[in-house]
Amino acid sequence: MKILVTGGCGYIGSHTTLALMDAGHEPVLLDNLCNSKRTVLQRIEALQGRIPTFYEGDIRDGALLERVLREEQIEAVIHFAALKAVGESTRIPLEYYENNIGGTLVLLEAMKRCGVRTLVFSSSATVYGEPASVPIREGFPRSAHSPYGRSKLMIEQILEDLQAAEPQWSMVELRYFNPVGAHESGTMGEDPQGIPNNLMPYITQVAIGRRPQLSIFGGDYPTIDGTGVRDYIHVMDLAEGHLKALEHCHGTGGVHTYNLGTGKGYSVLQVVAAFAAACGHPLPYQIEARRPGDIAEYWADPAKAERELGWQARRDMAAMCADSWRWQTRNPNGYEA
Numbered sequence: 001m002k003i004l005v006t007g008g009c010g011y012i013g014s015h016t017t018l019a020l021m022d023a024g025h026e027p028v029l030l031d032n033l034c035n036s037k038r039t040v041l042q043r044i045e046a047l048q049g050r051i052p053t054f055y056e057g058d059i060r061d062g063a064l065l066e067r068v069l070r071e072e073q074i075e076a077v078i079h080f081a082a083l084k085a086v087g088e089s090t091r092i093p094l095e096y097y098e099n100n101i102g103g104t105l106v107l108l109e110a111m112k113r114c115g116v117r118t119l120v121f122s123s124s125a126t127v128y129g130e131p132a133s134v135p136i137r138e139g140f141p142r143s144a145h146s147p148y149g150r151s152k153l154m155i156e157q158i159l160e161d162l163q164a165a166e167p168q169w170s171m172v173e174l175r176y177f178n179p180v181g182a183h184e185s186g187t188m189g190e191d192p193q194g195i196p197n198n199l200m201p202y203i204t205q206v207a208i209g210r211r212p213q214l215s216i217f218g219g220d221y222p223t224i225d226g227t228g229v230r231d232y233i234h235v236m237d238l239a240e241g242h243l244k245a246l247e248h249c250h251g252t253g254g255v256h257t258y259n260l261g262t263g264k265g266y267s268v269l270q271v272v273a274a275f276a277a278a279c280g281h282p283l284p285y286q287i288e289a290r291r292p293g294d295i296a297e298y299w300a301d302p303a304k305a306e307r308e309l310g311w312q313a314r315r316d317m318a319a320m321c322a323d324s325w326r327w328q329t330r331n332p333n334g335y336e337a
Contacts (some may be wrong), residue, residue, distance in 0.1 A: 261300025
């Protein structure tokens, strides 16, 4: 199957490209490189023996999208292209709405003109807002507390409205929790620009000595050790979830919603301890005050994905940490190396 992967050079997009190629599909990547680097294509080539077709461009460019969809004879789209930092979204909300929502509308219009009716959307567990209980199931009420989260929720609603009006669309909403880790080869991994927004890349930079210590926000939650508990999922398990969802839902009209998580919660201090074991030395950290909006516990019930897609997260926290450490030590400068 020929699949357009928007944001295909990004962290999750590039790893999903590997999973697609491993399964014999032909991904065509589109990326404006605002949050990624072209050199990821050479990393893919090193692992797969060839570079996937790549277009440098923006999802808000409808003419380009239509040309790619027609010329490449695209059969389905996996849509990753988005701005994705919660904190940043509160500072520049218009940019988030214009890029994430506006870009998705342009993409859907181009798909409609070209007769492409399968979309796998990179959603987020942020659409659950502050759940009343855990584990979180797909039927829980939705809300969001940041422009980033609201953009994901609004896009889900747009997809659902379009599918209700035009039932031939297959809309897949994949709500994933906290992607971490790297390809087991150490060839590809997460390469954030500037100060990392997420826990694992920050830990790796502390472990390698690039940053002096880790700040842990909140040490008095009602959890196993007082720190926040989250569901962390290996990026390759996540990538394989996209593959399973695509193959199961392609051509089947409907809205197909799945949590992609492990179903297990790990506290921040448990992650720190696991990473210390992977890198072989302790990691300095400082407990600081809670941040507004943070909650104590947050993890998925992934039973629906296992039941309907035959998908299950297979890699544990030790593998997540070991693969992240392997990537960081082999590529201390990320994709610029």
